[in-house]
Amino acid sequence: MKQLQANDTTTDYWEGFNGGDWQDSIDVRDFIQQNLVQYDGDESFLAGPTEATTTLNNKVMALKQQEREAGGVLDADNDVPATLTSHGPGYIEKDLEKIVGLQTDKPLKRAFMPYGGIRMAEDALEAYGFKTDPKMHQIFTEWRKTHNAGVFDVYTPDMRKARHYKIITGLPDAYGRGRIIPDLPRIALYGIDRLIQAKVTDHDNVGDGEMTDDVIRLREQIAEQVKALKGMKKMAASYGFDISKPAKTAQEAVQWVYFGYLAAVKTQNGAAMSVGRIDSFLDVFIQRDLDRGLIDEKQAQELIDQFVMKLRMVRFIRTTDYNDLFSGDPIWATLSMAGVGMDGRHHVNKTSFRVLKTLDNMGAAPEPNITLLWDKRLPDGFKRYASKVSIDSSTIQYENDSLMRNEWGTDYYGIACCVSAQPIAGGVQFFGARANMAKTVLYAINGGVDELGKAQVGPAAEPIKSEYIDYDDFMTKFDRQLSWVADVYVNALNAIHYMHDKYDYEAEQLCLKDSRLDYTFATGISGLSHATDSLSAIKYGHVKIIRDEDGIAVDFKADNDYPRYGNNDDRADNIAKMLVKKLFDKMNTHHLYHGAKLSTSVLTITSNVVYGKNTGTTPNGRQAGEPFSPGANPAYGAEQNGALASLLSTAKIPYKYARDGISNTFGVTPRTLGNDISSQEDTLVNMVDGYMENKGMHLNINVFNRDTLKDAQAHPEKYPTLTVRVSGYCVYFADLTKEQQDDVISRTYFEAM
């Protein structure tokens, strides 16, 4: 291990740290490798909230209540486009705040963010009773083009149709694509000046003067990043902090990291605004201050509590359409923790515990989206504490660390958005919503005619004309429709990401990453379970079509029973695997923007309700309009052999193709986990261990009784902090739409008899 060099100007800041390559170049991972403080004990060292934290938290809770009573939005800007410095400093109660910084000048006031699309911004304001300043309207329609305007200038008629008839839904063509994890610790470790210096060097080294498209784009982007870094300094200065140099104390480290995050949420209303992975990093700073006697455990906890409190306050104003898809104001401030390093050391540290403790100190909350990178080798004390928190609050999701670490080739990755892994230093994902696989099944049967809209949407092909569906005939027709979906989908995304880079470039996040990045081209699948069971029904169940007067298949009758996805039965599960690979292969034949590498996901968030609403009756007996099962979950009621059989079906979907995540939302009643708390914890630990060992990728765990949810639906005031995990994110139950609440209540809850 390298010693810190005496002549290094930053030595003061780095006093007490183990040296390494991280001193010579921007390399947070190496810093963590050299300085990691593992913790193998239990939660008994943790401290409760300070008085200041409790006072602040009560204020925030009261504001949230006011916000809910005001119909969802407390206050919103309508005449100031948000930038790093568009607003003066804002506070909850300045004297009590250890970590400062708000998106605007007032708590929970929402900023005006028109760059993704002015119409979206205007509709969002209008939905909550505000009106856009006419001047803003003029600027962003006449003078300054937005991302949304760019995309619609180039969309083809097929793309518009696919969007309109909802075979492809949720495309980020009118809002920020998000899913960028900034390497936030860079600010605390190096200070902004050093980061600017590195970016200037990168800029000098892009191209040799031959101005190709790629060189022009990257030089412009790095120039934007340098401006963003300078803007961050100004933003921090308005709060009285100089972040040009590294953080000297734990408090500064948390604050510097938070400023980096604040810069992101001040300027982008992305679909997901991840925090990344900061626990082992901050822990080094906290431990240094504890060792120096500068702080005690209570003060350490206070820093983490107040940092998390700020993450809970991030707000964007969004349209009602958007809320139908992603209900409850999610921002996916995803915070990834734990995991095991490439060298086999686990990364559990005391700050991982402190983050979980915030749920106890300040009550359960959906944000940040706490994600545990799970490996069998994590220490027992941590596994059990996490299980306990899951049982108490249902706020944790679990993801398979060894699967992701091996697939992405690094242990310094985080979860962007809900469940997708992303190398923090050098990876970025182009987010791409999802295609409706269940609807594609119906297009195959109906010759490309939309079953609800009754319009020719997919390629005009021969529909299935026989009374009973022949599997081979169906597959030929399905193949053709799926090729079309893949084509339209990928190319719509090519247009979207081109325009997003051009009109809504995320300089404030990307300035905290390497200049040369690896891009992932994310796509997604919805309705996988219903498509799978439909194909299985056709193959094994002898399915008869019932048509309406227009000849459109509106109902189906299976003569025989057939295997269903969710029972660990290869006959059905292999169909699911085949569908994922088939769509992936078809998409992979196309050009992908910016040399990105294709990936897909089986993940729906709450959009399973909307997708289901827009999809006709499917051959597996799911009625028109009924919600899809969420993510990669089996269809409701399909499971016959209990929870583990169901989990193992999901675990078979190959991560190799679905590298953006395969989400399973698991609901269980406390009594099903065991008769006492100790065995309940033990059951959860064994269950997660077993799932991961079988290559399961992601698990949302919800522990509560259906009756609790019913009561919460009837009396929301009794359950202000009841949170549920919904396919990749966490949400206050009270903030879901009635339909989504019904959907959550009707989901499979594994119950012991």
Add this chain to the structure above:
Amino acid sequence: MKIFEQEQSSVAVAENTTPIGYVHSIETFGSVDGPGIRYVLFLQGCRMRCQFCHNPDTWNQGVGDELTADQVLADAERYKAFWGKQGGITTSGGEALLQIDFLIDLFKKAHAKGIKTCLDTCGQPFTRKQPWFGKFEELMRYTDVSLVDIKQINPREHKRLTGWSNENIFDMLSYMLENNKHVWIRHVLVPQRTDFDTELIQIGNYIKTIAPIVDKVEVLPYHTMGVSKYKELGIDYPLDGIEPPTQARVKNAEKLLHTTDYTNYKNYPNYPKA
């Protein structure tokens, strides 16, 4: 439901001598049916007619899916990663002991593979008569722990509640005590039927007499989740109108049965710290 149809083609046709199990259903995620996470095999057939039975669909004998021990274990082993150090397979029912030949084959083969076995029984078929008793002794050699219900202490009341006397059940527990076969004792708490202090005290006293083999005592509150099955089967529900016991009554029963005195289950391999 058809259970693992996909395997039947790949497994050789069982020889005539291989016992066949009649299986009602499988629960892959049993966490209240013995130590740890368990693969629970609900076997078909029971002679008791307990008024509070929540599985009346398992009463009939000789029906259900026909499976060999090899087939069951091949399926169960797919869930091995979930079992940790304590989990394994549990046979329940119905009354598992009615298929004792199958159980012997299953548990013997499970042990050969290092799989932990748990027998959930009400003891009704127990007898010291041969050849059954010899078989039972063999089965016990391959059984790690048994879950035994004490439904009623009083033989006459027991008969009224279940249709059968309980004398042979206590005899089975005596055998287990003599041979150091460990058990979890369970009592289903049904208001107006099995929730009387005098009887709970008697049960508590009885358990003390077999304390060396009792690793855990559980009070299982009666629930109404089985009601719909009675409707489906067209059987009158014997406990119509009886509600689950209150939390206070459950606590009372736990006190009278001294549940906290029986903690040996915590000493099982790798049992977690409380």
